[in-house]
Amino acid sequence: MFTRIARRAFSTSKVNPYKVTILGAGGGIGQPLSLLLKLNHKVTDLRLYDLKGAPGVAADLSHIPTNSKVSGFTPDNEGLSKALKDADVVLIPAGVPRKPGMTRDDLFSINASIVRDLAKAAGDAAPNANILVISNPVNSTVPIVAETLKKKGVYNPHKLFGVTTLDSIRAARFISEVEGTDPTTEHVNVVGGHSGITIVPLISQTKYKTMDKTTREALIHRIQFGGDEVVKAKDGAGSATLSMAQAGATFANAVLSGLGGERDVIASSYVDSPLYKSEGVEFFASPVTLGPDGISKVHPVGDISSEEEQLLEKAKETLKKNITKGFAFIDKE
Numbered sequence: 001m002f003t004r005i006a007r008r009a010f011s012t013s014k015v016n017p018y019k020v021t022i023l024g025a026g027g028g029i030g031q032p033l034s035l036l037l038k039l040n041h042k043v044t045d046l047r048l049y050d051l052k053g054a055p056g057v058a059a060d061l062s063h064i065p066t067n068s069k070v071s072g073f074t075p076d077n078e079g080l081s082k083a084l085k086d087a088d089v090v091l092i093p094a095g096v097p098r099k100p101g102m103t104r105d106d107l108f109s110i111n112a113s114i115v116r117d118l119a120k121a122a123g124d125a126a127p128n129a130n131i132l133v134i135s136n137p138v139n140s141t142v143p144i145v146a147e148t149l150k151k152k153g154v155y156n157p158h159k160l161f162g163v164t165t166l167d168s169i170r171a172a173r174f175i176s177e178v179e180g181t182d183p184t185t186e187h188v189n190v191v192g193g194h195s196g197i198t199i200v201p202l203i204s205q206t207k208y209k210t211m212d213k214t215t216r217e218a219l220i221h222r223i224q225f226g227g228d229e230v231v232k233a234k235d236g237a238g239s240a241t242l243s244m245a246q247a248g249a250t251f252a253n254a255v256l257s258g259l260g261g262e263r264d265v266i267a268s269s270y271v272d273s274p275l276y277k278s279e280g281v282e283f284f285a286s287p288v289t290l291g292p293d294g295i296s297k298v299h300p301v302g303d304i305s306s307e308e309e310q311l312l313e314k315a316k317e318t319l320k321k322n323i324t325k326g327f328a329f330i331d332k333e
């Protein structure tokens with residue numbers, strides 16, 4: 001079931017009408033993500049917002065004969081609140097991407113305030129929305145959104161998601177390259193967070209648990225640092241956009257499937273999680289069941305090897321720092 005839902009970026013079934021807003025829709029991720037959501041028949045009202053450029057993207061997409069209306073907004077004439085008004089799903093890819101030599105955490109100084117301000121607007125105009133955060137550093141931007149919404153009294157932990165789907169799709173692709181298999185049939189459970197060592201792929205849960213140590217360690221490293229491959233190849237022109245758009249559209253479709261009452265919709269995401277809260281890790285990525293009210297269940301990581309236990313411990317240490325940094329940013333306001 002996980003595989004069926006998680007791999008589908010768009011659906012052709014007609015179900016409930018949904019309003020979906022993309023904040024940062026004119027950017028490298030925003031444009032292809034907007035296209036993929038224009039192709040999703042679950043979306044009937046697609047709102048695109050950016051500092052500039054979104055009306056052009058909307059006009060372009062509006063010629064595609066799918067059943068959604070598309071509108072573009074800029075900050076003029078209260079465009080942000082109009083774009084957000086009563087949205088069911090809000091995706092946030094607004095913010096700056098990495099350049100070679102930077103970590104995702106280096107983006108905090110610029111992206112933290114962008115995400116905070118967009119979260120404030122979402123809290124006012126779409127307090128019931130499911131919010132899907134793409135902007136990096138996800139490990140910190142998700143806690144920033146949570147704290148911002150808490151301050152407004154509209155925080156619902158079941159409706160806030162850090163989008164980590166790109167880690168899952170990379171893991172499927174990379175393991176298929178190692179094993180010489182069809183990537184569309186592969187699935188790797190990836191837990192933790194979304195940066196470097198906080199990304200923990202659980203190879204022991206795949207059918208390749210006997211993979212030799214050197215191959216396995218190289219594979220884990222590639223999944224953890226897959227983003228760097230793209231940053232390096234783009235050579236200053238940004239980070240993953242097209243694979244991220246595919247990942248974002250796939251995850252958004254899973255959320256919409258859950259809202260529409262489909263059963264057993266399970267996908268991984270970085271969420272307000274009970275799993276390691278007692279250890280001070282308030283947010284953690286693991287599979288979640290998605291339903292009409294957002295997350296209905298957070299699944300544990302399951303059985304893991306002693307090697308993965310060690311990776312998990314290291315991930316939790318870094319996550320704690322990333323989360324605290326996000327909380328502190330809002331607390332000092």
Ligand SMILES: NC(=O)C1=CN([C@@H]2O[C@H](COP(=O)(O)OP(=O)(O)OC[C@H]3O[C@@H](n4cnc5c(N)ncnc54)[C@H](O)[C@@H]3O)[C@@H](O)[C@H]2O)C=CC1
Nearest residue numbers: 024026027028029050051094095096097134135136166244
């Ligand atoms: N979660 C994940 O797996 C991934 C996350 N990312 C992150 O996504 C973010 C966006 O990346 P790209 O699309 O490549 O960057 P980009 O620079 O191409 O596009 C970002 C867009 O955000 C807009 N923007 C900036 N401030 C805004 C604001 N206050 N309101 C509305 N729009 C605003 C910009 O005008 C621009 O159009 C980056 O932070 C990047 O690190 C990228 C890849 C994967």
Ligand SMILES: O=C([O-])CC(=O)C(=O)O
Nearest residue numbers: 098136166227228239240
């Ligand atoms: O690497 C980056 O900066 C963008 C990102 O999050 C990814 O590609 O996983």
